[in-house]
Amino acid sequence: MTDDDVVIGPLDLASRVDEALAVQALAFGLSDDEIGVRRQIVLRHITYPGARALGATTAEGRLVGFVYGMPNDRAHWWSTVVEPYLRSHGHDSWLDDSFVITELHVHPRHQNRGVGRTLITTITDAAAEPRSILSAIDIESPARGLYRSLGYQDLARHVLFPSAPKPYAVMGAPLPLHRRR
Template identity: 40%
Template sequence: MRPPADQLSGRKSIMRNHTTYPDFTCVLAEREDGEPVGFAYGFHGAANQWWHDVIYRSLSEAGGPEAAMGWLGDTLEIAEVHVHPDYQGKGTGRAMMHALCDGRPERTSVLSTHDRRTAARHLYHSLGFVDLLTRYVFPGGYERYAIMGAALPLKGAQDAARDA
């Protein structure tokens, strides 16, 4: 995602902290020579996690606490999905999403992505994710995001298991 250099230490700290969350899982996509070309990770979302609490409040305001609990009450929060540009559009992201989500015990999965027409957003929609909030700006931020959610297992999970 090429964040500004001044954000790198903060992002590394956030990612390091995420590894301590319940049921943290990370997947890595590699070339045949072992060179990484992508990674994705997530964890069980719960109260007192910053992203979870911020989105819970926003979903409650938009649709009521029942809607927020329906999406976030038992969820896999996907925090990061990154694919090297040379490997985008070739199934790497889809394979990582299935590897991350398939077999999880949670009822739903939620994530945030830039609120633009991107390959990532197209991928998420094709996996069954729907827009929960759009044009969303996180507290202290300025970029617009889409908050998306999907029921688990993801759309195409049986096909992914068969093709593995």
């Protein structure tokens, strides 16, 4: 099932960062302080080489979902945090030649309609890298189910990020991602 009222396309994340973070706050449950911190992170990330974003917008132009990512760089903060966890499981090579899904969020009213699936498959289809990696809260959730259905597998679990209250799982998948039959 897809959300026929939503169009997926390129997103100028810098100019629509506040709308994107409003979607993330609803989908992910962020406080105003967390939004402020993430705003600076997003604005920095989108300046990185190869970073790109897609948005899901309604016919009226309202942003109801977004994804952004970039080719992984071992020097980036995220990679430095997850590297020891991946290395301990023999998966640190996944940090090379991978496209990172940095954020993927869909407004709760548009979830379970194919929007997240279309966002992530569209952005990874344009990746030059042979695989993709991401991190997700380490619980059984609809997001983790979506990632598994696309071919992502757990590479490391119980990953602790500074200041994050819950552990994460790092997941990886070869590209292109699986499609529904």
